[in-house]
Amino acid sequence: MNDFLKNKPKIMGILNVTPDSFSDGGQFDNLDDAIMQGKRMINEGADIIDIGGESTRPGSKRVSSNEQIKRVAHIIEAISETKPKGIQISIDTTRSDVAEAALDVGAEIVNDVSGGNDDPEIIKLCADKQCPYIIMHMQGTPETMQNNPTYKDVVSEILHFLQARAEKCEKTGIDKNNIIIDPGIGFGKTSEHNLVLLNNLNIFVDIGYPVLLGASRKRFMGEICNVNKPSELVSATTATTVLGVLAGVQIFRVHDVMPNRQAADTAWSILNY
Numbered sequence: 001m002n003d004f005l006k007n008k009p010k011i012m013g014i015l016n017v018t019p020d021s022f023s024d025g026g027q028f029d030n031l032d033d034a035i036m037q038g039k040r041m042i043n044e045g046a047d048i049i050d051i052g053g054e055s056t057r058p059g060s061k062r063v064s065s066n067e068q069i070k071r072v073a074h075i076i077e078a079i080s081e082t083k084p085k086g087i088q089i090s091i092d093t094t095r096s097d098v099a100e101a102a103l104d105v106g107a108e109i110v111n112d113v114s115g116g117n118d119d120p121e122i123i124k125l126c127a128d129k130q131c132p133y134i135i136m137h138m139q140g141t142p143e144t145m146q147n148n149p150t151y152k153d154v155v156s157e158i159l160h161f162l163q164a165r166a167e168k169c170e171k172t173g174i175d176k177n178n179i180i181i182d183p184g185i186g187f188g189k190t191s192e193h194n195l196v197l198l199n200n201l202n203i204f205v206d207i208g209y210p211v212l213l214g215a216s217r218k219r220f221m222g223e224i225c226n227v228n229k230p231s232e233l234v235s236a237t238t239a240t241t242v243l244g245v246l247a248g249v250q251i252f253r254v255h256d257v258m259p260n261r262q263a264a265d266t267a268w269s270i271l272n273y
Contacts, residue, residue: 008268009249009250009252009268010047010048010252011046011047011048011251011257012046012047012090012251012252012253012254013254014254015034016052016055017052017071018063018071031074031075031078034051034078035075035078038051038075039082040257044261045258046087047087047088048251049083049089050089050090050092050109050111051075051089052091052092053072054068054092054093054094058146065097065098068095069097069101069102072091072093072101072102073105076107077106079106080105080106088108090107090108090110090134091107091109091110091111092111093110093122094117094122095119096122096124096125099126100129103125103129109133109134110131110132111134111253112133112136114136114138115135115136115138115162115165116165117138123169123172123174124172126178127169127172127173128173130174130175131178132179133169133178134181134182134212135165135180135181136182136183136184136214137158137183137187137188138184139187146188149188154189154197155196158183158184162183162204166181176209180209180211180250181207181210182211182213182214183204183213184214185197185213186215186219191223191224194215198240198243201213201247201248202247202248205248211248211250212251212252213240213241213251213252213253214252215241216233216252216254216260217230217233217234217255217256218233221236224236231255234256235259237254237255237259238259238262241260241264242264242266242267244264245263245267
């Protein structure tokens with residue numbers, strides 16, 4: 001059985017080492033601050049630290065592979081040398097050369113928001129390295145994804161994409177146990193699309209791959225709660241975590257580790273009592 005399906009849900013702490021990410025840009029883009037934040041998230045209960053060197057907020061511009069590697073490699077190496085046993089590091093990138101550089105210095109998981117659309121070589125890399133690969137759905141690119149995203153049936157279309165891409169990964173040589181799917185909340189979706197997806201998470205769980213949910217501090221919750229600052233959406237995020245646990249989601253990608261760790265553990269314990 002896939003390791004992600006054996007135990008209680010995992011918390012993936014977000015560590016953006018960028019100057020322009022939507023919620024925490026510029027906060028952790030130097031070595032000391034990034035290491036301190038990584039340790040803080042581990043102490044608060046993170047199982048995975050997801051490190052990214054390119055913002056994927058709506059309207060963001062692309063960052064070269066060399067610049068991404070420059071931003072993330074020394075931070076991944078430093079955290080990997082001091083992290084407790086059992087804690088994993090994920091590289092958040094769509095580029096195979098960035099992923100390879102990150103894996104070479106201590107990353108163990110590749111988190112690709114393009115699902116292999118940006119750089120198909122990333123799938124072959126993960127097959128060669130036999131590492132977990134997270135396939136996310138995104139309509140368009142970060143720069144264009146919120147320009148009138150449209151679906152006839154958002155659940156079935158995203159489900160079809162993820163199933164087809166997972167099958168491609170298996171044919172390329174990625175072990176089924178290393179494939180994780182992510183419906184991509186907020187990536188080329190309206191607020192209505194996001195709500196429909198969250199209401200149907202069980203459909204994604206049912207196809208048999210571990211599901212990652214990344215709803216943390218997303219704008220659609222700000223609209224619901226009449227809140228403008230993403231940092232004030234911690235409670236809203238924990239609500240999506242509880243719903244995700246009830247639906248069978250196994251990994252939660254969040255900015256605020258402790259409250260989501262508590263929410264996931266409590267929901268999991270109730271569900272399995």
